[in-house]
Amino acid sequence: MTADEVQELRKEFPILGEHVHGQPLIYLDNAASSQKPLQVIDAEAQYYRHSHSNVHRGVHQMSQRATEAFEQAREKTRVFLNARETAEIIFTKGCTDAINTVAHGFGQTLSKGDEVLISHLEHHSNIVPWQMACERSGATLKVIPMKTDGTLDWSEELLTEATRIVAVNHVSNALGTINPVERIIADAHAKGAQVLIDGAQSGPHMAIDVQALDADYYCISGHKVYGPTGIGVLYGKLDRLKELPPYQGGGDMIKEVRFEGTTYAEPPFKFEAGTPNIAGAVALGAAFDFMASVGTERIARHEESLRKLGEEALMEIDGLRIYGTAKNKASVISFLIGTNHPYDTGVLLDQMGIAIRTGHHCTQPIMDHYDIPGTARASFAAYNTEEEVLKFVDGVKRVAQMLQ
Amino acid sequence: MTIQQAQTEIEEEFELFDDWMQKYEHLIELGKDLPQISEEHKDDEHLIKGCQSRVWLDARLENGRVRYSADGDALITKGIISLLVRSLDDQPAADIVEADLKFIDRIGLKEHLSPTRANGLLSMAKQMKFYALAFQAQNGDAYG
Numbered sequence: 001m002t003a004d005e006v007q008e009l010r011k012e013f014p015i016l017g018e019h020v021h022g023q024p025l026i027y028l029d030n031a032a033s034s035q036k037p038l039q040v041i042d043a044e045a046q047y048y049r050h051s052h053s054n055v056h057r058g059v060h061q062m063s064q065r066a067t068e069a070f071e072q073a074r075e076k077t078r079v080f081l082n083a084r085e086t087a088e089i090i091f092t093k094g095c096t097d098a099i100n101t102v103a104h105g106f107g108q109t110l111s112k113g114d115e116v117l118i119s120h121l122e123h124h125s126n127i128v129p130w131q132m133a134c135e136r137s138g139a140t141l142k143v144i145p146m147k148t149d150g151t152l153d154w155s156e157e158l159l160t161e162a163t164r165i166v167a168v169n170h171v172s173n174a175l176g177t178i179n180p181v182e183r184i185i186a187d188a189h190a191k192g193a194q195v196l197i198d199g200a201q202s203g204p205h206m207a208i209d210v211q212a213l214d215a216d217y218y219c220i221s222g223h224k225v226y227g228p229t230g231i232g233v234l235y236g237k238l239d240r241l242k243e244l245p246p247y248q249g250g251g252d253m254i255k256e257v258r259f260e261g262t263t264y265a266e267p268p269f270k271f272e273a274g275t276p277n278i279a280g281a282v283a284l285g286a287a288f289d290f291m292a293s294v295g296t297e298r299i300a301r302h303e304e305s306l307r308k309l310g311e312e313a314l315m316e317i318d319g320l321r322i323y324g325t326a327k328n329k330a331s332v333i334s335f336l337i338g339t340n341h342p343y344d345t346g347v348l349l350d351q352m353g354i355a356i357r358t359g360h361h362c363t364q365p366i367m368d369h370y371d372i373p374g375t376a377r378a379s380f381a382a383y384n385t386e387e388e389v390l391k392f393v394d395g396v397k398r399v400a401q402m403l404q
Numbered sequence: 405m406t407i408q409q410a411q412t413e414i415e416e417e418f419e420l421f422d423d424w425m426q427k428y429e430h431l432i433e434l435g436k437d438l439p440q441i442s443e444e445h446k447d448d449e450h451l452i453k454g455c456q457s458r459v460w461l462d463a464r465l466e467n468g469r470v471r472y473s474a475d476g477d478a479l480i481t482k483g484i485i486s487l488l489v490r491s492l493d494d495q496p497a498a499d500i501v502e503a504d505l506k507f508i509d510r511i512g513l514k515e516h517l518s519p520t521r522a523n524g525l526l527s528m529a530k531q532m533k534f535y536a537l538a539f540q541a542q543n544g545d546a547y548g
């Protein structure tokens with residue numbers, strides 16, 4: 001994207017005109033949550049203004065409209081992930097909820113002696129649900145180790161006859177590492193294990209093709225792909241979803257309810273108990289439209305150039321260390337300045353209007369690996385500019401001086 | 405000096421700064437003079453959990469006055485602690501219990517004591533008062 005094109009794009013994001021502490025906002029906390037284009041904000045409002053009712057089974061016109069809008073969003077999501085069928089697309093509260101849906105259901109099929117394989121690079125959202133599933137079932141949780149450059153130390157030897165499922169992220173939120181999920185999926189399948197991919201961080205940064213990947217489950221988070229909060233997606237292969245026990249019980253997920261027993265609806269409805277986040281799904285559909293109109297590959301290239309620009313300039317600062325130096329990396333820069341606490345870095349940058357994230361990023365095992373309390377992390381999105389990246393680097397230089 | 409006087413002194417000191425950088429540089433300097441908690445007291449018992457940066461606080465009673473010592477692993481956090489300590493240290497427990505801490509607000513550092521900041525400073529301020537309250541109860545009316 002040219003500088004002018006980015007400026008055009010920025011006009012779509014009203015929040016980017018905000019000031020903080022009297023400074024124009026430089027928003028570099030996109031890995032935590034990205035900002036929303038007008039298209040998404042308007043889609044939610046339009047839905048409530050013109051099409052809202054409860055979905056499914058309504059005979060009246062408004063319920064028809066709501067159902068159509070909701071199911072159209074499902075179709076847009078199918079296209080975004082290149083899933084085979086819309087029945088494979090389940091709307092959830094977010095990525096965490098999607099992982100819990102699988103961990104809870106799959107956990108019921110686990111027993112003592114079974115193994116669940118996760119990685120050292122996981123977000124707590126892809127650790128804790130599996131720990132809970134293992135605790136309930138007596139299965140064993142095993143961990144793919146990490147190397148100090150932030151890549152996974154993958155070996156198919158980690159898979160055993162007892163491995164039932166492998167759960168790894170596509171991109172690490174703390175370090176930016178792009179993991180070799182194609183290979184992990186192929187190796188796991190060869191051993192008869194299923195694979196769940198946490199795509200919370202890949203969703204916003206790369207084109208995803210769940211069929212080419214052959215993932216059994218793939219989860220994404222709405223608020224990280226320019227969509228609203230409170231919505232996410234669980235993709236599952238249809239056969240897998242048919243086998244997977246439902247997560248929550250309630251309306252919409254049933255076929256027939258009798259006191260003697262209940263039969264469940266088919267996927268996706270089996271996993272969508274209760275009134276779903278209809279407006280959120282509709283706005284998420286608009287977010288996918290937005291990403292398609294900009295072009296996923298274009299976004300990825302733009303962010304890659306911002307990251308490289310930032311990394312090269314930061315490396316010139318005395319005592320600055322970058323965590324996560326994999327060759328294959330998405331748009332995240334995690335760093336520390338000397339022995340300074342990341343909290344100080346974050347507070348001082350905030351005074352300059354620069355929003356970054358500090359702390360363990362919900363990945364305590366990674367921080368323990370490096371024996372640090374946390375990092376300062378800048379992460380980029382389609383609307384960030386080179387100028388912002390350079391201002392951020394200047395800000396870090398000032399912080400380094402102040403904390404000396 | 406009373407708590408009120410100490411706070412006024414801090415406020416006057418901070419009025420001298422006209423940009424945020426000077427203010428934060430001063431804060432960072434102040435943190436360096438914090439009455440240090442002894443290393444063996446930097447344990448779980450004295451730790452104030454604040455998610456991101458860690459803060460340790462200790463208090464003892466000396467001649468009827470509460471003496472605080474503390475430490476933190478982030479410099480800005482330490483600076484704020486040093487302001488709290490400067491305003492409450494070496495004061496009678498009863499005065500500490502009653503003290504208001506709005507001076508932090510008035511010198512433009514309010515956000516650091518906000519409950520949404522995961523820095524433990526709000527719990528730290530509460531813990532300082534809690535120590536004072538405990539000493540007050542311990543001593544009955546003698547110093548109250």
Ligand SMILES: Cc1ncc(COP(=O)(O)O)c(C=O)c1O
Pocket residue numbers: 031032093094095096097123125126169171172173198200201220221222223232362
């Ligand atoms: C890698 C990763 N997994 C899972 C999540 C959780 O996603 P959500 O906020 O949609 O529950 C995040 C968000 O921080 C993440 O970065």
